[in-house]
Amino acid sequence: MKNIIYILAFLFSTVVFPQNEMLFEQANTLYNQGKYAEAIDKYTAILDTGNHSTELYFNLANAHYKLNNIAPSIYFYEKALQLSPNDKEIKSNMAFAKNMTIDAIDVIPETGLSKLIKNITNMMSFDAWAKTAVAFVLCFVILFLIYYFAYSTINKRLAFIGSLISLLLLCVSLGLAFRKFSIDKQNKPAIVFAQESKVKSEPNYRSEESFRLHEGTKVQVLDTVNSWKKIKLTDGKTGWVNSDDIKLLYNF
Numbered sequence: 741m742k743n744i745i746y747i748l749a750f751l752f753s754t755v756v757f758p759q760n761e762m763l764f765e766q767a768n769t770l771y772n773q774g775k776y777a778e779a780i781d782k783y784t785a786i787l788d789t790g791n792h793s794t795e796l797y798f799n800l801a802n803a804h805y806k807l808n809n810i811a812p813s814i815y816f817y818e819k820a821l822q823l824s825p826n827d828k829e830i831k832s833n834m835a836f837a838k839n840m841t842i843d844a845i846d847v848i849p850e851t852g853l854s855k856l857i858k859n860i861t862n863m864m865s866f867d868a869w870a871k872t873a874v875a876f877v878l879c880f881v882i883l884f885l886i887y888y889f890a891y892s893t894i895n896k897r898l899a900f901i902g903s904l905i906s907l908l909l910l911c912v913s914l915g916l917a918f919r920k921f922s923i924d925k926q927n928k929p930a931i932v933f934a935q936e937s938k939v940k941s942e943p944n945y946r947s948e949e950s951f952r953l954h955e956g957t958k959v960q961v962l963d964t965v966n967s968w969k970k971i972k973l974t975d976g977k978t979g980w981v982n983s984d985d986i987k988l989l990y991n992f
Contacts, residue, residue: 763782764786767779767780767782767786783803794827797817797820800816801819804816810837811932811955815933822989841956845975864916869916880906883902884899887899887900929961930988931986934986957973967982967984
């Protein structure tokens with residue numbers, strides 16, 4: 741049974757991948773010809789096959805930007821950044837797209853120790869911090885064995901100090917790994933797709949309107965109740981919007 745699945749998967753890949761490459765080239769040609777709506781259809785057809793790449797999202801975002809589709813352009817720039825978070829060209833183009841948004845939302849600056857810890861935590865992914873912790877475990881074990889079997893007092897002392905440092909760094913890297921995992925789990929960004937969204941104080945239409953948001957604004961989703969999402973802005977404001985008004989930036 742497994743062999744049949746592997747064969748079918750192989751046959752599927754040999755058919756789909758060349759088709760995607762052909763669609764991508766066709767979409768790029770249409771884009772260069774200024775036929776942005778048609779190019780979007782081609783790029784979207786590739787996405788429908790489950791293909792994800794920085795270039796695909798970036799080109800799709802550019803096509804939407806050319807058509808002044810604010811929310812989709814920002815959404816797909818964000819998707820491209822998920823795959824290439826340090827790409828300067830993506831960040832530059834997204835800045836132009838964000839200039840078309842209406843909402844001007846302040847960012848509450850982080851200061852002191854919390855900012856330092858957050859910056860250090862975000863230096864690497866959860867997997868990278870976990871691998872770092874494993875490396876320090878190996879260092880601790882090796883240095884402890886050197887300490888145990890060494891005859892020289894100096895070697896014992898150096899190995900002992902080194903093993904303590906490795907143990908300390910192990911604890912730090914583990915702590916940062918779990919903190920990164922927690923941050924990633926709580927991080928649920930979304931883009932407002934409605935031209936104008938009424939943000940309510942409670943998850944129902946009868947509740948008081950807190951404020952309004954417009955397409956292209958990025959929010960954080962905190963909770964879900966039926967067809968409502970509790971959101972938070974960078975300035976600290978919270979409220980409830982209809983789920984249809986926003987689109988979540990799911991991870992891959």
